[in-house]
Amino acid sequence: MRAPGGPEVAVGDVLLAVENVSLSFGGVKAVSDVSFDIRKGEIRAIIGPNGAGKTSMLNVINGFYHPQQGRITFKGEARARMRPHEAASGGIARTFQNVALFRGMTALDNIMAGRTLKMHRNFFWQMLRYGPAMREEVEHRRRAEEIIDFLKIQEIRRVPVGRLPYGLQKRVELGRALAMEPELLLLDEPMAGMNLEEKEDMSRFVLDANDYYGTTIALIEHDMGVVMDLSDRVVVLDHGIKIADGAPAEVKSNQAVIDAYLGVAH
């Protein structure tokens, strides 16, 4: 369960460190001077009110945005600029706030798509459907089936994802991200728009992925209950500034956090 490239990081060590990162769009400061780290094997939550800069932060980690200041160290290597596909092959996978699947493809094909980076035979070998390419395909299919089993979505294997309800689409998206066998999994509001039951299922899968695959997870979430139950450590952003960082219980009783969420009396 380890992505190729880069040195190995032991459980509990810092997997990814964000140092003094600032990002602005024109005059708007989305993130200013934020530092925190993500340790190997933990579930790390990034929370904050609307417009706090959570998704921007995720996009910076993911290499989709390039910060104007600061640096990001992933597996001990500091990076100035990184492209999303480099992040992907480096072992970072993500899901999106608004589901971004191939809607016309089946759940299975979407999950197989997550394994593209792991396929080494070129197009012509694959066209042959014989020999090494076939063996590779079979192996990848087995991995995809393991994920289908893990997420309990056997019954929708052959269903185009566009026809699935939202909760299941989110699950397929998680499956596609897991198929990449990432070291760091970024989840952008995995429970948004779900009912209680779907949220509980999803929480279960996130915990299991962390436990079973040992995947380090960074998640953004609005639902405070979910965050407090799931995460090992929480970082709180407000207007692009880090206002708290620590264990869920600490963060919950932090006055700055309470003010940010509930507002301050004037």
Next chain:
Amino acid sequence: MASNAAAGADTFPKLLVRNAQLFGTRPAMRHKDLGIWQTWTWADVLDIVRAYAVGLHRLGLERGETIAIVGANRPRLYWSVMAAQVLGAIPVPVYADAVAEELAYVLAHADVRFAAVEDQEQVDKIQSVLERVPKLESMLYDEKRGLRDYDHSRLHPMEDVIEEGRKALASDPSVRAWLDGEIAAGKGSDPSIILYTSGTTGASKGVVLTNERSIHAAADTVAFDKLTENDVALAYLPLAWVGDHYLNYAQGLVSGFCMACPENADTAMQDLREIGPSFYFAPPRTLELLLTRVMIRMEDAGFLKRKLFHFFIDVAKRYGERILNGQPVPLIGRLLYGIGSLLVYGPLKNVLGFSRVRVAYTAGEAIGPDLFNFYRSIGLNLKQLYGQTEAFLYVTAQPDGEIYSDTVGPACPNVDIRIAENGEVQFKSPGMFTGYFKDDGKTAEAMTPDGYVKTGDAGFFDEKTGHLKIIDRAKDVGRLKDGTLFPPKYIENKLKFYPNIREVVALGDQHDFVAVMLNIDLTAVGSWAERNNVVYGSYQELAGHPLVYGMIEKHVAEVNRSLAADRVMAGTQIKRFLILHKELDADDGELTRTQKVRRGFVAERYAPLIKALYDGSKEADISTEVTFEDGRKGVISARVKISDMKTKPVAAAMGEAA
């Protein structure tokens, strides 16, 4: 081969040994795992079960003790049943979807020290009620996921238990000899299983069945339906239900047929297609669901396909039944039916997974004649049986060629049936139970002094065919205030044939007229709503929509017309109806785990609605508590509309004809 199957083997473990000798290389079990069908031969199964039994014994399971089996139809759970039986222990299967309280009741009542469960969900559920099951010592689990960090002092993965047994067997010949001795020591009169009834009427009771009686009963029906080791069945019915234990487990061991376990409960229909079973059982509800789905998909099909479908379904209605029964049919009928088979029935059966079905049964509740005839007309050899847990399933069954939609067939081989004075059906059968576990009082209540079992069902023998007809539960058949006979099931089934209607509760006993409360079918009506631009946010909203009421009114009017056509039933035309604001649900106690309506409970819970149905109100307020899947509770409130129906006038005293 099958008819003398039971000869010489009076326990299930002995049958397993015999099967491994006779059909060693034939498939005994299949299970779809990671998208691929895995197969175990009878020899494989015997090996695994022997190892498993040794492992279980090392954990401390003794002869005569009980072990709970909780989970879906998975090979390792069936092997748990077999391994327990090898040791002379008594397996007690429990419904996988039982809530913690029901589970705690059964586990405590059955005195289990061990439980073999499917996965983390069941482990969690049992651990949450541990203090109510003081005797429980160890749990074995099949699926490892999520359980790694649990305290393993009292938890064991089945895989490891089997492996340990395998090592012991391989290294120590005395263990092998001991195990052979254990199998030989099993007696036919030993209890083989305790099946807890689903509790249609109060707390569930543990029905004790013995090896030789079970095998005797299964051997009779295996011969009756000519089942052999070449047959295949899909084991998708709840493990704890007598139907699964009889049809798949017992018949499988007696005849040597292959039992296929679906990937999970939701994939059963796809797996059915892939496996193509030759022996099939489905409760009427499932058949209804399948038909509803087909009808909906046909509505969405192109013009030509739709016309073709309806034309040939009409042909099938006219000739199919007679062709299946081997009765004379005009040449043109045969010709049309032949074309229909090619174009419609064959492909349809293929889609449903019925292409290779040789014998299919339905039972559990009365099946609507239209529904029954539909399947028979497209060439599925669907038959009815009547039975109950106390009989180890079969009491009556329809022989090939003698099929009537309104009977359940003549008594099975070696079964003795009589009708008591109050109309109740009573029987003596080879597979009948020896008693309720730890409840001699209830056992005595269920039996007559001369050893017949009381079924609680009202019925009579049809004079024309000699078959048994079941009208309803004996205690459910009522009368309107004017004396008109009122069998609620009869009316409910007529309504439930409409794909738009999911569940019906008919009321009328001791009232002036018949009124019904119903659930719409969310799939069917939802699809209709989509096509007609009806916007809705929830079941409740759709159920209360005026257009939906209009649609259901048409169905009720049709049912009234058909009721009016029958002299005896004319008095039971439906005068008022309402659509319930929530779906009846087993988690709320409104349905049993086998999805039957619990009338008494529903009547109590919806008392304000029932009152409104009979006092002439146009609408009524109701709020009901609902239980979510995680056990939390919430409240749904609604204002429910009531519709009045026109009925055809009934000539005076017509009802007395009954």
